[in-house]
Amino acid sequence: MSAPTTVQWFRNAxxxxxxxxxxxxxxxxxxxxxxxxxxYERIRAWLSKSSGWRWCAKVAALLVAAALTRQIAMAVLSxxxxxxxxxxxxxxxxAAAIAWLVAAYRSGRPGWTPKERxxxxxxxxxxxxxxxxxxxxSLQDLRESLARVGTPHAHxxxxxxxxxxxxxxxxxxxxxxxxxxxxVRMRGRGSSTGIKGNALPTRTxxxxxxxxxxQPANNNTNNAPxxxxxxxxxxxxxxxxxxxxxxxxxTTRHHHTEK
Numbered sequence: 001m002s003a004p005t006t007v008q009w010f011r012n013a014x015x016x017x018x019x020x021x022x023x024x025x026x027x028x029x030x031x032x033x034x035x036x037x038x039x040y041e042r043i044r045a046w047l048s049k050s051s052g053w054r055w056c057a058k059v060a061a062l063l064v065a066a067a068l069t070r071q072i073a074m075a076v077l078s079x080x081x082x083x084x085x086x087x088x089x090x091x092x093x094x095a096a097a098i099a100w101l102v103a104a105y106r107s108g109r110p111g112w113t114p115k116e117r118x119x120x121x122x123x124x125x126x127x128x129x130x131x132x133x134x135x136x137x138s139l140q141d142l143r144e145s146l147a148r149v150g151t152p153h154a155h156x157x158x159x160x161x162x163x164x165x166x167x168x169x170x171x172x173x174x175x176x177x178x179x180x181x182x183x184v185r186m187r188g189r190g191s192s193t194g195i196k197g198n199a200l201p202t203r204t205x206x207x208x209x210x211x212x213x214x215q216p217a218n219n220n221t222n223n224a225p226x227x228x229x230x231x232x233x234x235x236x237x238x239x240x241x242x243x244x245x246x247x248x249x250x251t252t253r254h255h256h257t258e259k
Contacts, residue, residue, distance in 0.1 A: 008182065015193070017101060019168075020108030024100075027107075027114045111172035137163050137173045143200055152197025153184035159194070177201065 047058055083089040106112070137145070137159075145162045146154050160170045174181055174195065184194040 011183075012193075013105065016108030017104045018108070020104035020106065020112070021100075023107045023112065023114075024104055110168050110175055112168070135165070136169055136176070137165060139173075139177050139200065142170075142173060142177075142179075146195070146197065146200060150197050151187040153186055153194055154197075155184065155186055155189065155192045155194035156181070157192065158186065158189070 043062065047055060050058055080089065080092075084092060141163055142159065145159050146152075149158050149162050156167055156170050156174075160167045163170065171181065177200075179195055179199050179201075181193060181195060183191050184196055185191045186194070
């Protein structure tokens with residue numbers, strides 16, 4: 001597997017940052033929504049414990065707390081904006097950009113999944129974490145898909161659509177089997193990231209199915225013993241024309257090989 005060139009590395013890095021940025025935005029939005037839901041459930045549970053004027057007092061306290069929180073947040077954000085605009089805190093923009101690029105690059109790797117925490121429903125129960133998503137394609141699945149859609153090369157997106165999975169899961173499976181991923185051209189689709197037609201490892205033949213160099217092939221079928229079978233008589237083949245004969249009438253086991 002050859003090392004990628006500088007242009008290919010920057011292209012793959014840009015793809016990872018783009019993919020990771022989308023994942024971070026989606027994951028961040030889900031975290032915010034989960035936090036809002038937990039806060040709502042706690043407030044509702046707190047209010048449900050009271051009634052009458054006590055309930056009204058709690059609602060008034062919540063409104064006052066929300067107003068104070070809004071004023072504090074606006075004051076902090078306004079102060080940060082003034083300092084950044086004046087240049088005093090311009091370094092924070094560079095720091096935030098670098099931190100985002102690093103996080104997006106790490107999140108854009110194949111097989112990345114966010115660390116999900118169980119979400120409390122407010123009544124002591126917890127929702128299970130979401131499933132891991134589509135299953136990882138096997139090497140045999142990749143071979144069959146490449147045979148169907150390859151021209152002879154195939155893009156990862158085309159393989160994912162044919163297998164009914166995602167781009168990341170196909171990329172993870174290819175990395176797991178050490179398959180080189182590089183820009184390839186499909187007929188009628190142009191050039192994109194994919195694999196060549198001969199990139200997948202060949203299937204390993206079963207033991208005994210291949211004859212070594214210089215060795216004659218044993219294609220005859222007269223390997224059965226000529227002695228009559230008795231009760232308990234057993235013949236076990238061991239490959240390359242050899243066999244183990246077990247005879248209860250004898251106290252030793254014979255190991256025969258074909259010459």
